[in-house]
Amino acid sequence: MIKKILYLLFLFICNLPVHAQIKNNTYKKVLESNKIIGIKSQTPLFLMEGDHIEMQFILENKSGKENTGQVSFELWDANRKTPVDGWFQNIFPSQYFTIGQGKSFPVRFPIQVPFSFNQPLLWKITASSGGSKVTMEAVIPVLNNRPLVTEKLPLIIKNDTLQQIDFKNLLVNESESLTSIELSTEYAANPLFYAFQSLPLLMNYSDACVTETFNRFFGYYLALYAIKKYPIVYSDFAQKTSIYFKKDMLLKQADLLLTKLLNYQLKDGSFCWIKGGIPDKLMTAYIHSGINKLKSLGALPKEISEKIDPALFKTESYITNISIREGIDTLMLHKQKTGWRNNIETAEACYTLILQGQDSILLKPQITIQLGNQTEPKPVIYNLSNSSYAHFKIDGKDIIPELGKMSLQVKGTEKKWNNTQLISFGALYWQYFEQINKIDTIASAIQISKQLFKEIKTGNQTKRVLIKEGEELKKGDKIIAVLQLKTKEDQEYLILKDQFSSSFLRNRAINLKSDIQPINIKKTTTDKGNQYYIRQLKAGTMVLEESYLINHSGQFHTGMTSIENSQVPGNIIYVNGIKFSVVD
Numbered sequence: 337m338i339k340k341i342l343y344l345l346f347l348f349i350c351n352l353p354v355h356a357q358i359k360n361n362t363y364k365k366v367l368e369s370n371k372i373i374g375i376k377s378q379t380p381l382f383l384m385e386g387d388h389i390e391m392q393f394i395l396e397n398k399s400g401k402e403n404t405g406q407v408s409f410e411l412w413d414a415n416r417k418t419p420v421d422g423w424f425q426n427i428f429p430s431q432y433f434t435i436g437q438g439k440s441f442p443v444r445f446p447i448q449v450p451f452s453f454n455q456p457l458l459w460k461i462t463a464s465s466g467g468s469k470v471t472m473e474a475v476i477p478v479l480n481n482r483p484l485v486t487e488k489l490p491l492i493i494k495n496d497t498l499q500q501i502d503f504k505n506l507l508v509n510e511s512e513s514l515t516s517i518e519l520s521t522e523y524a525a526n527p528l529f530y531a532f533q534s535l536p537l538l539m540n541y542s543d544a545c546v547t548e549t550f551n552r553f554f555g556y557y558l559a560l561y562a563i564k565k566y567p568i569v570y571s572d573f574a575q576k577t578s579i580y581f582k583k584d585m586l587l588k589q590a591d592l593l594l595t596k597l598l599n600y601q602l603k604d605g606s607f608c609w610i611k612g613g614i615p616d617k618l619m620t621a622y623i624h625s626g627i628n629k630l631k632s633l634g635a636l637p638k639e640i641s642e643k644i645d646p647a648l649f650k651t652e653s654y655i656t657n658i659s660i661r662e663g664i665d666t667l668m669l670h671k672q673k674t675g676w677r678n679n680i681e682t683a684e685a686c687y688t689l690i691l692q693g694q695d696s697i698l699l700k701p702q703i704t705i706q707l708g709n710q711t712e713p714k715p716v717i718y719n720l721s722n723s724s725y726a727h728f729k730i731d732g733k734d735i736i737p738e739l740g741k742m743s744l745q746v747k748g749t750e751k752k753w754n755n756t757q758l759i760s761f762g763a764l765y766w767q768y769f770e771q772i773n774k775i776d777t778i779a780s781a782i783q784i785s786k787q788l789f790k791e792i793k794t795g796n797q798t799k800r801v802l803i804k805e806g807e808e809l810k811k812g813d814k815i816i817a818v819l820q821l822k823t824k825e826d827q828e829y830l831i832l833k834d835q836f837s838s839s840f841l842r843n844r845a846i847n848l849k850s851d852i853q854p855i856n857i858k859k860t861t862t863d864k865g866n867q868y869y870i871r872q873l874k875a876g877t878m879v880l881e882e883s884y885l886i887n888h889s890g891q892f893h894t895g896m897t898s899i900e901n902s903q904v905p906g907n908i909i910y911v912n913g914i915k916f917s918v919v920d
Contacts, residue, residue, distance in 0.1 A: 372399045373435075373463045375472045380838040380888055381863040382477040385451045386915075387838055389890035390444040393472075395463055397435040404434045405465030409445040414456040414475045423450050424457075433463075446890075452515050453478055454769070479835065479864060481893045482769040483910055484517070491744065491762035493523075496701075498745045506740030506766050515769045519739055520729035521705055521718075523746070523762040528562075528569045529725050530761070531689040534682055535559045539589070541679055544860055545610050545869055545902070546600040550623050551679045553597055554630065555686070556590035561635035562690050569693075587637075594640060597623075598647055605647075605654030609829065609871045613856040615654075616871070622680065624651045629687055680903070700724055701748035701760075707739040732768070772896070772910045783822040786834070786897045786911050788815055791883075805914045811886055813918075814843065819880040819897065823873060829902045830870040835895025836863075836884070839918055843883035865895065869902075889918045 374396035383389065397403050408430045411420050421429060424447045435441045460473040489503055506519070524530060538555030541548040563570050600607045606615035607623050627648055630636050636644070703726055708715035716739065718728050730739065742764055789800035791814040800816060803809070819834060836842075842861070858869040866882065894913030901907065 372397075372403060372468045373405065373465050373470050374398050375461060375463060375470055377461075377472060377474065379459070379474070380476070382479055382838055383449050383457065384479045384481055384835075384838050384893050384895060385449055385453065386481065387449040387890060387892055388446070389449070389838070389888055389892070390446045391459065392442060392444045392888075393461055395433055395435060395441045395443060397437060397439055397441075399466075400437060402434065402436050403465045405432070405463060407431050407433055407443055407461065407463040410460045410462075411447065412458040412460070413453075414458040416455070420453070420457070423453060424448060449478060454480060454515070454517065477864065479838075479895070480769050481835075481895055481913060482513075482515075482771055483775060483896065483898070483908070485768055485770055485775060487766045489764040491764070493744070493746055493760045493762060496747050498743070501742040501744065501764065503740035503742065503764055503766060506735075507737050509737050509740075511770065511774060513771045513774065516732040516735040517767040517769065518729050518732055518765070519707070519735050519767075520727065520765045521707070521742070521744075521762065522727040522765075523703055523705070523725070523744070523760065525701055525724040525760045526569060526693075527689055527761065528566060528693040531562065531686045531693070532566075532569060534686055535562070538679060538682055538686065543593075543596055544858070544867070546597070546607050546616070546619050546623070547609070547680060547902070549593060549597050549600065550626060551683045553590060553593040554626050554683050556586050556593065557630050557635045557640075558683075558686055558690060560586050560590075561630075561633055565690070566693060591640070594643060598644075601647055601650065605650030605652075607651070608856075610856060610858040610869050612858075613871050617655075620651060620655060624648065624655065626683070633691070701746050704743075704745040706743040707741070708736075709738060709741055735766075772912045775910070780907065780909055781823055781825045782827060782830075782899060782909060784832075784897065784899050784909055784911050785820045786894075786913070787818045787820075788894060788914070788916075789818065790814070791816055803914070803916060806916065808917045808919060809886055811889055811918060811920055813886045815840065815884045815886060817882050817884065817894075821873070821878045821880075821899070823875055825875055827873040827901070828871065830868075830873060830899060831902050832868040832870065832880075832897075832899045833865060834868075834882075834897045835865040835913070837892045837894045837913075839886055839888040839890065839892045840884040841887040843885050886918055889920050891915065891917045 376394040376396065378392040378394065380389070391409065393407075395407065409426065410429065411424050411426050412418065413420050426445060426447050428445060431443055431445075433441050433443065455478065456475050457478050458473060458475045460471065462469055462471045487503075487505055489501065491499065491501065493499065524533075535555050535558060538551050539559070541552050543549045543552070600611060602608060602615055604615060606617070606620045608614060609616045609619050627636075627644060631641065703719070705718045705726070705728065706715050707717075707730070716730065718726070744762060746760065788803040790803055790809065792799055792801060803815070809815075817834070819832070821832070856871045860867045860869075868880070893915050896913060897911040899909050
């Protein structure tokens with residue numbers, strides 16, 4: 337069992353999402369209003385690095401006479417609360433206007449989105465006239481057209497030690513297109529910390545497929561159980577993320593997720609991967625096993641057990657003829673061949689650690705972490721004592737190649753865990769954006785391409801013209817985006833992500849053209865792009881089409897497209913977009 341836990345922890349640390357997450361929340365509100373001037377926003381819902389765009393607004397005269405005034409436009413880093421007008425080349429931030437009675441007046445503020453800005457952007461517009469003013473502001477995401485890459489160096493530390501580690505890719509990095517986001521290090525004296533750290537990650541998955549919904553449900557009740565079983569670890573670590581560990585919130589969310597989970601169950605007792613899909617033997621076996629794990633721990637409250645027992649009974653009837661062992665063996669075969677590295681493995685690791693953990697082993701060793709050489713530039717040194725967990729990070733603007741040399745010293749780990757000399761764990765993470773053609777990828781049986789066409793009507797005839805790199809388009813042009821997937825082998829559990837350009841306005845829904853058909857496909861759409869969940873895809877070619885109207889003028893990028901198997905994350909295939917310009 338110890339070897340199994342160490343193996344899980346090694347994969348676990350290799351694939352933990354880094355603490356630094358780029359949050360892109362959107363909101364818009366009017367801060368001040370009056371009966372003289374009104375403002376209407378015609379800005380995009382997001383921006384993309386490299387965009388050159390005119391942020392457009394309409395000023396309305398709501399008074400009974402002509403009005404003259406001044407309008408100003410400001411840009412702020414929404415996270416740091418600092419102005420970024422210079423960074424975005426907002427060189428005409430103030431303009432004058434005269435609006436006739438009952439008329440409106442357009443104002444435009446040209447900006448350029450820098451490639452090194454990866455934070456939510458706050459814009460604010462204020463119009464003043466006759467001693468009155470109106471102010472509107474909004475926060476919008478700034479998206480990357482480069483993938484976010486996380487390189488991870490796991491450390492397994494036996495007893496007291498002094499380790500010298502080289503993060504080679506950082507030490508030799510000379511790429512001019514790479515933008516560092518964060519360099520972080522962490523250390524945990526008790527393996528249970530990784531379970532507590534990762535439970536919120538399970539709880540934060542979406543509900544787009546049954547594994548995500550079930551693992552959220554599983555994570556909530558495992559968290560409630562862990563809080564009760566390991567109060568010392570909880571008080572020492574989990575309270576740092578207390579927002580995820582409030583019992584009332586956990587119970588409420590878990591109850592709601594049970595209803596969502598049961599909506600995936602079919603009449604024969606099986607579960608489907610996406611709603612409306614086919615019976616899925618693998619997912620059914622996984623959910624059946626997971627619910628029984630929670631029941632064996634005593635982690636499910638009586639009322640929840642009573643609600644879920646009828647569904648569990650139906651599931652047992654379904655798997656009688658196919659054998660649950662077959663499903664579990666298939667699951668383990670996936671792991672042995674590919675390492676999963678997904679939310680299923682996260683759930684399994686959390687369960688194993690919580691089942692076998694020791695609350696009493698709370699070593700508080702002395703930890704010294706040094707990044708960089710002793711010589712110039714000055715190294716970054718962290719000293720920590722009387723703590724079982726440490727996490728430090730360096731912001732992207734301060735990252736230099738020399739920080740790829742790391743020294744880790746641990747003292748005071750003499751105690752034993754399950755009659756085995758204690759092994760503690762650490763990791764070094766480097767997160768950065770890089771161009772697609774400079775990222776190492778693994779060969780895949782799937783090929784994906786994306787092309788954009790302009791639709792032109794001549795009389796009763798409609799034709800499509802391929803849009804090339806750097807081409808000039810016009811506002812109002814109708815654009816057809818064509819995604820083509822080719823696969824030499826049957827594929828399962830695919831997730832296809834396709835970004836929009838910030839200049840696009842969606843026109844109509846998906847049009848599927850194919851010499852093959854996926855057994856089922858589910859599409860989810862946000863302001864930033866489409867995401868397709870493809871349960872099963874036979875060998876052949878599939879084409880997806882979507883139509884847009886061009887809604888903003890400037891210079892833009894079409895964004896990235898990617899596809900991966902959700903059971904083997906990390907093996908992602910990227911397709912880069914093209915640049916184009918738009919005139920009025």
